[in-house]
Amino acid sequence: MSGRAFGTQTPAAPPREKEHVLPTEAPITPSPFAEKVRGPVGRSCDKIDGVERVTGTKLYGADLIAREADLHAKVVRSEHAHAEVVSIDTKEALRVDGVLAVLTAEDVKGTNRHGLIRRDHPVLAKDRVRYRGDAVAIVVAKTEQAAAAGRDAVKVEYRVLPTVESIEQAMAPGAPHLQPGGNVMGGRRIRKGDADSALADSHVVVSETFRTQTVDHAFLDVEAGVARWDGELLTIRVSGQWVHEEARLVALALGLPVERVRIIQPAAGGAFGGREDISIQIYVGLAALRFAGKTVALRYDRAESMRARHKRHPMRIEYAMGADREGRLTAAKVAIYSDEGAYASTGIAVCRKMSSHATGPYRVPHVRVDVFGVHTNNNPTGAMRGFGATQIAIAYEGMMDRLAAKLGVDRVEFRRANLIRPGDAVTTGQVVPSPTAVECLEAVLRQYGSKSMPSEPLPTHLRRGWGVSVICFGMGYGDGFPDASRARVRIGADGCVEVYSGIVDVGQGAENVIAQVAAEEMGVGLEHTRVITADTHMTPESGSCSATRSTFFAGNAVRLAAGELKEKLLDAAGELLCVHPNELEFRGEEIRGRFDEGLCCSLGELVAAARKRGYELEAEALFKPRTICEDFETGQSPRAFITYMFGAHVSQVLVDVETGEVRVERHVACHDVGRAINPEAVRGQITGGVVQGIGMALMEEVVYRGGRILNPGFTDYILPTVRDVPPVECVVLESNDPLGPYGAKGVGEPPLIGAVPAVLSAIYDATGKAPATLPCNPERVWGMLTGS
C-alpha cells in the first residue's frame, strides 16, 4: 500500500487500529462476520479524537465561554411552580453595574415557543408559568457576576396558582387545567384481541402497580455555550442532539429564516436524551441578536441545569397479566399514567413507546393498553435513554417473575416458553424481522453460569440472589414518524475521504462509526478518512442522535453516499481507461478490469485525472426507510419499527435485609446489536448503560415538593460510583440485520433497559419480595421487607 489512498499529501495523526479484543473474560458469541473482518468495520479502533479528549484540549461549551465570551447572559426563572405573571420590573436590574439589557417575552420576535413535537413551551413566559424552571427574562451583562446580580434584581410579580404536584392531583375533579386541552394529553392505546375475556379465562392472573421515579440525565457537562449575530447569521455553538432541528426551533421562536441560524456542535459531555429538548440555544441566541458582533455566553450551574431540563417520566403502571395451565401467556391489561410535567416535550412519543413495547419480547395474544400522559407542575418529562421502553420493561419483566412464582414454575423456563420466536409478533402486531431474544437469554445464562456462586455462608442479615431480564427495543422513531439521514462523501483536497454528516457525536463514538463505514465502503484505511459532523451550514441533515438510530441511519446514509461516490469514480475510470465502467471494479485502493487484468489505475491517479476533467468527486445520499403509523384505535402496525434489538441480563445482588442496602455483585449483559462495527465502543455502550440502569434501580431519584426539586445537586442526586458497580460482563451477540449498515442495528438504549429489571428480579430472588416502586434505595427495600 502506498501509504495514502488519494492524492499526494499525508494526513496527520493516523488513528491506530486495534486487535479485535474480546471482552474481559466474557466469551463473544460466534459472530457471523468472524471470517469477514478485513476493513475497519468490525474492528475496535481508537476514538478519532481520543487524544484531544485525554489531553483536555477538546473544547466543550463552557470551554468556548472561557476563551471567547464578550458578554454573559443569565436566565430569570419562575419562583413558583404555577403562577400568573402579573408584571416584570427590570428597572432595578438595569441599574446593576455592568448589566446591559433585560429581555422579556416582548423582545422575542418569533413565536416565542418551542417543543420537539408540540410547540407548547414558551421561550420566555409572558402571562403564566407552569413549573419552576420556566424562564421569564434574560439578563445580559458585561460579566457573569453582573449578569447573575442582574438576574437576582429582576422583580417579577406573580399571582400564585394552586400547584398540581402529582398525577393523582392532576386527574382529580376540579384540578386546575395546566394546558388548554386539560391535564390529560392524548394517550396511546393497544387493542389486540380481547384482553378482558382472556384474563377472565386465564388459569392464573397477577396484578401489580409499579411506580417509577423521576430520573435526571446528569450528564457531567452542564448546558453552556456561545452565540454571535453578525447581522446576517446567528451562529450558536451549544451541544444538542439534533443540530438541524435546533436551528429550526431557534428560527421559529426568534422569527428568523432558518438559513440565518447556524448551529455548530461543540464537544458534548454526555447527553442520554437530555440534550434533545432545546436548552440554552434560544436564550443565548436571543441575547446575541441584541448585541451584534459580540459573542454572548450562557451557562447553567448544576442546580439550574436540573431545575430547567426535562426529566425521565415517572409513571404509575397498573399491570394485569394472565397465563394458562401450560404456562403460556394469555393476556395483558395495562393502564399507564405518566407524569408529563408542565409541557409536552416528547411525551406523546414516549407514551407510544410505552404502549408499543407493553408486552416486550413475549408472545401475548390479547393485549389492552391505555396510556395517559398527565400534565403537572413538575419539570417537563421527555427523552431519556430508553424513552418509555425503560419503564415498561420494569413492569413486564416484573410480571414475568410474579407469574412464574404464582404458577410455581422456573422463571427462566417460563420466559423461554413465552419469548417470541421467528414468525411471532410483538405488542403492535408487527412480526419482528429477526427475533434473537432466546439467543440472548441463552448466551447471558451461559456466561452467568461460567462462574459459580460464592459458597461462603452469609451472616443472617445478608441474602444473595440473582435475577434475569429479557427485553426488546424498536430502533428509530418508528410509527410513520419521518425518519431520515443524509450524508455527503467527497474526496478532499489532500486526497482523504471526507464524510459530512449532520449526526451529533455526544461522546458515544458516532463519528468513529461513520468513519469506519466510509473507510470500509471506499476501501481505504481509517487514517485516510476525515469526519465533519453536526454543523447546520456544513453538513447534510442526519436526524437526531437518539432512538439508538445513529449507527443505523447515519451509517447507512454514509454507506450509500460512499457507494455513489465509488460509482462516480468508476465512471471516471471508464473514461480514463476507455472501457465501459461496468468492466471495472474496485480492488483495495486500485481499480482493475473485471475480465482484463491489464486494465488498472490507482485511486490516486484516477482522482488526479478526474479532477483535471472536472468531475465532481462528491456524492450525497439519503437513507429514508419507511415505517407505518399505527392504527390509532388499536395501536397495531405491521411495521412500527424498522428493526428490533434484543437483550438479556443477569444480575446478582447481596441484600442486607435489616438495613435494606443492596449491592450488585455481578452483572452480565447480552445484546444483539446486529453487526458490531466497533466492538469496543459497543461494549462501552453496554457497560455504561448497565451502570445507569443500576443507578435507576437502586439510587437515582429527583425528589419534588410542591414542584420544587429538593435535591438539585450531586450531593443528594445520587449517581453510581466505581464502588457501586461490578465489572459488567458483556456478551456481544452479533447478527446480520438485512437493512443495517454491514448488518449493524445499534446499541445505545437497550443496555439500560435490560439492567433495571434484572436488578429488581435479583432483589426478589434474594428476599422473596418483589419490588414495585423505584428506586430500591435502602429505605424502600427495608419498607418492602418489613411492610413499613
Add this chain to the structure above:
Amino acid sequence: MGDSGGAWHLSCTVNGEPVEAEVDPRITLLTFLREHLLLTGTKGACLEGECGSCTVIVDGRPINSCLMLAGQAQGCSIQTIEGIGDDKKLHALQKHFIATGAAQCGYCTPGLIMAAKAMLDANPSPTEQEFTTAIEANICRCTGYESIRQAIRDAYREIHG
C-alpha cells in the same frame, strides 16, 4: 500571610511553570485555571466535591479545584491535565485511557486521569482496592468504570515495567 482587598498577588507553579498573577483570591482554583490561565482541560461539573471532574494535583495530592480558593494555592505546585502529556507525547495514563475506551464523552477524563496519576505517583505498588479508591469520588456517566480501572492498571504496568 497578609491581607488585601480585591486583587492579590498569587505566586504558584502550574505544570512546572511559575505563574504570577493579580487575582481575587476568593475565586476558586478551578476558575483561576480555566478563566485566567485558559487551562480548560480541568472541568467543572457539580461544584460541590461530589464528582471529581475538577481534580488537579496540588503539591502531590489530588484535590477538587472547585473547592480550593485561588488564594490557597499561594506557593503551591499545581499540575493539570495539560501538564502531563500532549499529542506529541502522551502520558501512559492518557495512552491507556484511549486504548481501553475509557474516555467516551471525555468530560470526566481529565479529572480521572489526574486522580489516578496522583495515586500512581505516590504509591509504587497499589492494591486492587487502592486502584479503586483512587477514583471512588470521580463520577463517569458514560463508561461504567471498568475500562477506566483497566486503563489505570495498564498504565501502572507500563510505568513500572
Add this chain to the structure above:
Amino acid sequence: MFYQPTDMAEALRLRAELGPEVVTVCGGTDVVVAMNHGVARPEAFLDLSRVAGRDSVERVNGIYLLGGGVTFAQMAKLPVRALAEAARSVGGPQIRNVGTIAGNLGTASPAGDGSVALLALDAEVELSHVERGSRWVRLEEFFLDYKRTALQPDELITRVRFPSDFESVWYKIGKRGAVNISIVCCAIGRSPAGAYRIALGSVGPVPMRAMEAEAVLNGDSTDAAHRAVAYLADEVIERAAEAAELEAAPIDDQRSSARYREAMCRVLVRRLLRELRDG
C-alpha cells in the same frame, strides 16, 4: 480580603480582631460549596491552610491530640477504628486530602461522620482565643443545635483530644458505596473499664449520644465489674437497641424518613454491640 496567617498566634489574633463576616476556611469542603451554590457570598476569608503544625497528630499518656487541621486522610490511618472508618467513608481522596476535623466539628452537621465517631470516643475540643486562652469543651456541650456550636466568633478550634484506649466500631448507611452522605450513622466506643458510649448521626439536629441506650449497658453504677462484657447478652443488646430507637429524634427529609432512621438506630446499635462483643 484574604488573610493567610502562617502561625497559630497570628491566626488567633486575626480571628479575634476580625468580625464574624470574615469566614474561617481551611479545606473549603463546606464553605466553598456554599459559595458555589450562591448561598453564601463571603467577602473575606481567614485561611488556616498555612498555619504551621495544625496537622499534628500526637499520642501522649493514653490521649490522642489532633491539631484542628488534621485531615480525613490522616484520620483514616489512625488505629482508632470508628474514627478511621468514619474518615475513610467521607468523600473521596480529593475531599479527604483537604477536609479537616476542625471543619467537620465547626460545621456541626448532624451528618458529620467525624463528629459522630469522636462523640463515641469521648472527645473534647479545644477552643482558643488570643487573649482568653484555651478551653476544652466536651463534644456533648460543643454541639448546641442544628449547625450551632459553642465556638465563639472570635475563637478557633485548635485541637481535639480523646482517649487512645477505647475500642470502637462504626457503621454508616447511605445510598451508595462511596462519597456517601449518611442517612444514619452510628459509632460505639467502649472504654477499658467497659463503659459504652453510643453516638448517632443524622437522627437529630446535632450528632447525638444515645444516653438511654448507654444506660441500659452501663447501668447507674460506676462499678467496673458491673459493666463486664458478659452483660452484653442478646437480651441486653436488644434493650439498648430499642432504647436508641426510642430516643433518636430524626426528621423526614429528602434523604430519608424519620421512621426509617429510627428503625435503623435499633439495627445499627444492635449490630455494632454484637460486633464489639464478638470481636
